[in-house]
Amino acid sequence: MAGQPAVAVAADARVALVAGATGLVGREILARLLADKSYSAVHCVVRRTSGTEHPKVVTHVITDFATFQAPVVDDVFIALGTTIKVAGSQQAFRAVDFDAVVALARSARAAGATRLGIVSAMGADTASPVFYNRVKGDMEDAVSQLGYDSVVFARPSVLAGDRAALAQATRPGEQLALVAMRLFKPLIPRNYRAVAAADVAAALVRAVQAGLPGRRVLLSGELRPA
Template identity: 50%
Template sequence: MLHARDRRAPALNHPCLQLHAVDFANLPALPPVDDVYITLGTTIAAAGSQSAFRAVDYDAVLATARAALAAGASRCGVVTAMGANPHSHIFYNRIKGEVERDLQGLGFTTLVIARPSLMLGERQALQQAARPAESLSIQIFKWLDPIIPANYRARPGADIARALVHAVQSRPPGLHLLSGRELQAP
């Protein structure tokens, strides 16, 4: 059984999927788990402020990871972003880098960090607001895809998810960083 937790339950249905809307500031205990996949993220515009962004992209990610460890997880896969760096002058990249750094200190046997450039995907099913600038960027990326270096290509969320699951389940213990090139469908 796959349990998915989010700030709001998405409009998705599958017999092997249980969706739970949760408050990540008061995260309930998780059922016993083997692996955890964390794909939480927002934008500063959608969050409304830098502190609200940090509450999702840092606090909720770490709360989920800690809850998963307490529930028995030994392997973790997480999506951050290309350019993640805890010392970056760019707020977005700094928060992504800080969460990567702090996840490494939690003690997962295997930690896989996916660093896509731009994710493509259907946002309506996830009840996410439209992102006009992102929509324009996606159109440009699609048109330029053949000439953009592989690490910088926009990737469908489904490709990123497949690559992350495969890496978490097949890589040896340790830290593994997946660049944009490694997130492409075969």
């Protein structure tokens, strides 16, 4: 009927912000939020145009996360991440996986956000001898101090998804791990098995929407369907 909104939403709908919507998990998070009537708008923060067109989407293409001023939102989902190989150095890797994530979470909190969900990594630990895991652990600790009512970290194992469709370079280590997991799946503990990007997104969105107070970590086994 004429005069009706293009997308029906709940009367008490929330506003979300998603960062990293051009990635494997980020695009799945965005799709779920756009289909969810409990959200009236979704601010999409990307480093390159995602191409997503939807009545609820407001796209912010930025190059400097340190100076980005987040709009007023309720829930924040961050799926930013790279690899040391792609970034080119440990310093460049940390600039994305720590600096950008923390800056964005801080900006959104200052704008009023109360619930935060972040895609981290299995093995995240500030005391880890592995640089990648140590950076992820530092990030988790830093954003946990920002004052959110509810913070959820998803720590997936190897991600299963179509990187080629996103014009992302294949990751040889990831491909080898996926092959090994298919061959030896019964012998691999649940937390170490490959997990679909869509399942990670679904579990993280559910956890953020639950809004349990404090800090919560979802291990890879918890991200998989029962």
